[in-house]
Amino acid sequence: MNWEDTYQNWKNFDTLAPYLQEELDVLKSDAEALEDAFYQRISFGTAGMRGLMGPGINRLNIYTVRLVTEGLAQLIAEQGDAVKQRGVVIAYDGRYHSREFAENAVQVLGNHGIKTYLFEDVRPTPELSFAIRELETAAGIMITASHNTKEYNGYKVYSADGGQMTPEAAAKLTGFVEHIEPLGVDVADFEALVENGLCQIIGEDVDDVYLKQVATVTIDAPLIQKMADEVTIVYTPLQGTGQLLAEQAFARAGFKQMVYIPEQREPDAAFSTLESPNPEVPSAFNYAIDYGKKHHADVLIATDPDADRMGVGVRKPDGDYRILTGNQIGALLTQYILEAHRHAGDLPENSTIVKSIVSSDLPTKIASHYDVATVNTLTGFKYIAEQIQQYEETHAHTFMFGFEESYGFLIQPFVRDKDAIQTAVLFAELTAFYKQQGKTPYDGLEEIFETYGHFFEKTVSLTRSGQRGQAEIQEIMRTLREESPQALADKAVTAVEDYLNATRTSADGQTEPLDIERADVLKFYLADGTWLAVRPSGTEPKVKFYVSAQAASDAEAEQNAEAYLDALNDLVEK
DSSP states (O other), X not given: OOHHHHHHHHHTOTTOOHHHHHHHHHHTTXXXXXXXXXXXXXXXXXXXXXXXXXXXXXXXXXXXXXXXXXXXXXXXXXXXXXXXXXXXXXXXXXXXXXXXXXXXXXXXHHHTTOXXXXXXXXXXXXXXXXXXXXXXXXXXXXXXXXXXXXXXXXXXXXXXXXXXXXXXXHHHHHHHHTTSOGGGOOOOOHHHHHHTTSEEEEOHXXXXXXXXXXXXXXXXXXXXXXXXXXXXXXXXXXXXXXXXXXXXXHHHHTOOEEEEOGGGSXXXXXXXXXXXXXXXXXXXXXXXXXHHHHHTOSEEEEEOTTSSBEEEEEEOTTSOEEEOOHHHHHHHHHHHHXXXXXXXTXXXXXXXXXXXXXXXXXXXXXXXXXXXXXXXXXXXXXXXXXXXXHHHHHOSOEEEEEEETTTEEESSTTSSSOOHHHHHHXXXXXXXXXXXXXXXXXXXXXXXXXXXXXXXXXXXXXXXXXXXXXXXXXXXXXHHHHSOOSEETTEEEEEEXXXXXXXXXXXXXXXXXXXXXXXXXXXXXXXXXXXXXXXXXXXXXXXXXXXXXXXXXXXXHHHHHXXXXXXXXXXXXX
């Protein structure tokens, strides 16, 4: 069946949701957009599915949500009644249609007799991960598009361990989905499911247990008590889900000088005060900076709309704020966690930090100073979660900290995904640590650079949307893999790691295997210690370029990094 036939099926579907029928009528005037909405089914991978909302099999709507949920229901049913009876917990963010998508997931699962636990209102992604383990469910669903703009939504599936689905589990789910007709999924009545107990509404009961666990994240409670009135913190959830839990978490930890931004504390599907609801984007801090200057705040903390990522702005000596990168936040947290535990005398001998292969090596240097190991994983917090599970089973290592350069951090593994709520509390404690010494986290970062060297990392993305864009991204990766550059910006490439083939090839042609799972990632090492990595995004129509450069100064490291990125971009754009 071609895309025109699929479009006609949707157009003629008698019970198509009226608002989707109206959107379809508008869409038919744009031939390219119409084809993009119907030429393929929206992809589902280990990060779930994410895309534009609207009618069509390549869009997020109640029918594609039902489709994937039907596949999940069949996957659960295949595992037997004992797994089926454990149920599925479902949470959602404040985006357009998120509640509707969540209820449709309940209706599909309920039609199979699978119990669901649905949060009463918006909740952060990390609480969903926590709730799976707390309620001992078979799986979890999070309706969110994370930090994407308002036009997007998404659907993440979590396994029983609280981590996102493994590639193997995602492949099995996809196998079921391939044989399901999107418009033919049966649903039960939502209200009837609630009345008969097959759908249980949850909220404050889970919040309280989660917040009790967050309270265990602090390392030096006496320090917080001493500095509680001295440290001023501006917090913004960027009009997402974070305010409810973050506000309670800060209060329970003992921080008293909190500044909350009225214009951004409530969920807003339009993100009306933001160009982008992404703490990776400096403009997301515009309101926080204004409030920070007004209140002479020591630190600005922002969480993304589903509160799994955290960004930070630190006060500089001139009173302005520096917005840190995810790698810089990771370095500061690594330094503080390991130093605080060593000072307390409870740093385990087998301590380990875990990070992704595209994250900075600066935390590795810091960890080495404390005789702490570093383990590198593929991009995706599910791989960090797998390491945590392994450590719990084998006791070979003690997990101390996990992070990704894309502003994802985890302190304590009662959650198995990025957790901006617990990280925000610990960063507040870190700020108190430096303030007690008459310093700021800005000073702490400068001390780290002086001790371990100046690192500069940057991530840039090429967006290639639609059917043509997907082909272009595949061609970029093919070209770089088959015509690997010998040099970038006149600096020799000394080795190439190809994670799709799990090999490392040096400049002299020597090849050795990589002991890591496979993924479509290339990493180039240069003669001066710089590395660059290239990978297609797992959730957006983008190919991402990463660079990490080291030099004698910030300016030199940044200059080198920009030159290498320009050279790589020129190579790709030829």
